Amino acid sequence: MFLGVDYYPEHWDIDLIDEDLSRMKDMGVNMVRIGEFAWHLMEKEEGRFDFSFFDHVLEKVKANGMNAMFGTPTATFPAWLANRYPDILNEDINGVKKSFGGRRQYCFNSETYQKYSMRIAEKLITHYRDEEAIVSWQIDNELGHEDSDMCYCGSCLRGFQEFLEEKYGSIDELNERWGTIFWGQTYNGFSEIPVPKQTITVHNPAMMLDWSRFRSKSLSRFALKHVDLAKRLKGDHQTVTTNLPGGLFGKWFDSNEFSRDLDFVSYDNYPVWGGLKEPISPAHLSMTLDFIRGLKKQNFWIVEELMGAQGHDVIGYLPRPNQAKVWAWHAFAHGCSNMLFFRWRGMNRGAEQYCLGILDSNNRTTRKFNEVKKFFNEVKEYEELFNSPVKADVALLYDFDNIWSWRIQQQNPSIDFTEEVLRLYEPFHKQNTAIDVLRYDQDFSAYKVVLVPVPQLIDPALTERLEEFTRNGGRVIVSYRAGVKDKDNNLVFGSMIPGGLSPLLGIEVEESESLHEGQSVPVVSTDSDRRTTAEYWRDLVNLTTATSLYRYDDPFYNEYACVTENTVGSGKAYYIGAGIEKRIVEEITAKAAGEAGIETVETNPGVEVVSRTVEGKAYRVIINHNGYEETFGELTLKPYDCVIAEV
Template structure:
């Protein structure tokens, strides 16, 4: 098991390294991550390569028996490169070229940047391919983060046109699919097609979805070039990864397109950041980790685990004593197998002076150091447990085409795919059921329950696979606005919503209403339970489905709000409105009983994650609350995690 810190020896005098490394060893560090922002140190002038600084740093690190993850330095390029090749910079939707000074300002389609960045990677990996201390390469850094996944420059414009020509083959086919007869936007050639810079009103939604696909391809193509180059040149003892930033569903790229080619996926885990007055909810944090695990359906690394408060200009919430350590335990419970904390010592200069680390600029050992030390010394005893696979009976499906369609046409400013995903994830999470968060193309036949949030764009092939899953006894749960559009991002002509899902769900949506801030609609169950719907409501006419809830206002009493349809041996649920979370909780409990999920009830804020090695079952209990909680006869202190062995009769033995 690798446990360590992100370390930047170039930020300090080399003379301080012995002082740092001695304390790291005492803390329990056996790996440091270095190098990902140091291109200028390696190539101070174009074509003149010098790795002597890192040669010296690595010699010193090896003296302490510490392994290394080395980052390729392509996320921040030297000033000389920016001055000589200004075409490499991102151009925004207003035609404004970004300037030197931040990070990741480069265009993924820049021929010049591809050439020069791959050259430094080649020289770096060739130089260290036989270095025994370097056991892993991290390509770039947080690809696509902070808006760096979008560019509207001439290289992107030309690449987009070529992408469209390859996809559609003829301009007539594109015009037909896009419906360019509308607003007189018909094209005579691919050379006439714009990139979606700022315009009056909005661009064609099919153009925008194709643009999103092109953006994803651009980033993934660049990432794969680095992955393939490093894999070709690296030593046989070295692996390849990259570190993913959070906010997955808010990105203009599909992480699956390159992550599946990595030896393992890595993630930067920040439950709170500058501008947030409090951490994200435990359910959202858990869903995020389950997403990372779902990219390869394998355990993953965390190479930046928050310890101190964070922010570039605005500082976020200060993690309470033991809270950040508890987030680390929580990450291991959800599939992390190796962890590096960000960062060893906070930097006293530069843009991240307020991105605090284990040590602050004062260089003193304080509570944070002691928490990480305690965590490292404890977690290293459970390598077998946290290398074991995590088995889930429930899966949440997503499709980036659908997510991008929602970002292109919101329909209601309250609708965010990320929030809707958490709404459907949370009821099963509260039952302490393990959940996989996976792209729609994974085989999901082995699960008991499939959850599908707001699937506006629906692929008929996916609809067929979900029918087969349900026929065989599975349960599938859809939320509102399913089956509205085809894969081109166009409405379905001559079909009732939910289009290809109509047979599975046994219903038709006659009309729908967007419920804005402050608006709601009353609903009532067949047993007489009252509730409210917000955000959206589909007015549903069941065909073969049974109405579980109906609307209870004077105009729409005849329409269903929530339905269930028996289909083969299984059932398909449709939640046609933004109903209250308590209703979803009751539904999840009923479904869990129906398919015999292994559930466990805990207090709100207390999570119990089941893990299994070859010979033993375990349970990790996590208290996300800042106050004590009782769990199965044991006290959980504020922000405490406890491991249990599960004995016969499900007796828990604290270990």
């Protein structure tokens, strides 16, 4: 098990390195992550490469019995490169080039940047391919983070036009599928198609979805070139990864497109960051970890685990004593197998002065140091347990085409895709049921329940697989606005919503209503007087073969169903046709879990139980996310405590 820190010896007087490594060793560190922002240190002038600084660092690392993960430094290029080759710079939606000064200001489609970034990576990896201390290469850093996944420059314009010509073959095919007859937008050739910079009103939604796909392909192609290069040049004892940033569903790229080629997936785990007055919820945090695990359906690394408060300009919530430690336990419970904390010491200069680490700029050993030390001493005793796979009975499916379709035409400013994911995820998380968060193309036939949140754009092949899964005894839960669009991001002509999903769900949607902020509609159970409300959206549902569990209860629409159940073969499909209250979703999910024979564990709010098995022995990782004492059975849990118990 690798346990360590992100270390930037170039930020400090190099004479501090012996003291640093000695204290790290005392803390239990056996790996440091280095180098990912040090391009200028390696190539101060074009073509003059010097790795002597890191030669020295690695000798010190080895002398202390540690290993290293080395980052290729392409997320922050040197000033001379931007000054000499300004075509590498990213361009915003208004046509303004980004300035040198931040990070990730490069364009993924710039041939110049591809050339120079590949060259520094090649020189670096070749230099250290036989270095025994380097056990893994990290490609770039948080690819696409902080809106760096979007660019509108000339290289992107040419690339987009080539992408479209390759996809459609003829301009007539594109015009037909995009519906360019509307507003007289018909193109005579691919060279007439712009990138979607600012215009009056909005761009064509079909164009915008293809633009999103192109953005994702641009980033993935860049990443895969670097992954392939590293795999070709690295030593046999070395592996290749890259660290994914948070905000998973808010990106203009699909991380599946390159993550599946990595030796293992890595993630930067920040339950709170600058500007947040409190951390994200335990369910939200669990869902992100389950997403990372689902990319390869394998355990993963965390290479940046938060310890101190964070912020570039605005500082976020300060983790309470032992709270960051319990987040680390929580990550291991959900599939992390190796962990590096960010960062060894907070920097006293530059843009991240308020991204605090284990040590602050006072360089004192304080509570945070002792907290990490205690965690390292405890977690290494469970290496075998945390190397075991997470076994889930529930799968939550997503498709980035669908996510981008929602972002392109939001329909209601209050609808947020991540929140709709959590609407279905959170009830199972509350029941302490393991969940795999998977792209729709992964095999889900062995699960017991499949969740499909707000799939307005759904692949026909997925519809067939969901039908087969249900016929074979599975339970499917689908939420509102399903089956509205085709793969070109156009409304489906000639069939009632939910289109191809209609036989599975046993319904037809006659009309829909967007419920804006402050609006809600009454909903009532069909077999009792249980009452609730719905917000954000409602589908007015007619039944074909389904039965109604809840209906609307306002005078104009009380004949329409809101929540339905349909039997298909030996399974059932549920439709939640509105932004209904959580307690009703919990009722539906509990019903589905009971029918499917899924084991659930009751806990007090804020107490999470994750089941793991190793060598036939069952264990429970019991986590108290609360800042006060809690109980689970006969166990007493201190605030932000974690207990591992054999069942």
